[in-house]
Amino acid sequence: MRSLSNPDECTIISAESELLKGGCHFNVLKLSLTYSKDDNRLPKSIIVKNLKWGKKLTEKIGLYCKQMLNVNDRETMYLKSYEIETGFYKTFSQYVQGLKVPKVYYIYENVFQNEFKLVMEDLSYCDNGQKFGFSLKKSRICLKQLAMFHAANWMNPAKNVGGKFWDIGGYWTGTKREVLLALVLINTYALLALVL
Numbered sequence: 001m002r003s004l005s006n007p008d009e010c011t012i013i014s015a016e017s018e019l020l021k022g023g024c025h026f027n028v029l030k031l032s033l034t035y036s037k038d039d040n041r042l043p044k045s046i047i048v049k050n051l052k053w054g055k056k057l058t059e060k061i062g063l064y065c066k067q068m069l070n071v072n073d074r075e076t077m078y079l080k081s082y083e084i085e086t087g088f089y090k091t092f093s094q095y096v097q098g099l100k101v102p103k104v105y106y107i108y109e110n111v112f113q114n115e116f117k118l119v120m121e122d123l124s125y126c127d128n129g130q131k132f133g134f135s136l137k138k139s140r141i142c143l144k145q146l147a148m149f150h151a152a153n154w155m156n157p158a159k160n161v162g163g164k165f166w167d168i169g170g171y172w173t174g175t176k177r178e179v180l181l182a183l184v185l186i187n188t189y190a191l192l193a194l195v196l
Contacts, residue, residue: 010039020047027051030122045122046105051082053114064112082116083109089118096149136194143191 013036020028029048055063066076089104102121109116 010042011036030124043121045124047102047118047120047122049116049118049120051114051116055114060112060114063114067111079111079114083111086116086118089120139191140194 012033014034016032016034018030018032020030027050029050030045031048032045033043035042063075063079066073067079086107086109089101089107093101093104100123102123104118104120106117106119
């Protein structure tokens, strides 16, 4: 935003927070902002994602060592997913075609301390936002856009833009996600039958 030290500049005078649902370990907030004067260039609301695990130093060292040795247990996979998310916004989001990607105002990551923070554009104001879910018609549009995104990036490794991503697209840790994976597959086939 702008400097808080100059009274002639627009400043944030209040912020109302709403805790959003979703995420494994992230605390996700929507902040509705009020400024000292009207300025249409500034966002009316932002999304703040914050991950900070309160681990002991010995646990942090052990987790960091496992990450460096590419041990793929549940905790290292979670942390890698946050690295990938911040990496996506840093390096890859500018290349995305066919999907609305939020502007990111601030990114902080400290892998050793298990801290990741994102301050980004709130997309709930968009026509294709999903605050209350999607109609069947809009679901079809979303699936088409997602298919276009995958088609544009098929066999086009993210390494070309310097990103750190999953080798095979996503992660499913042990038995924790197997039931969910089965449901995703069932619902994907059902949606494809509707769309095609």
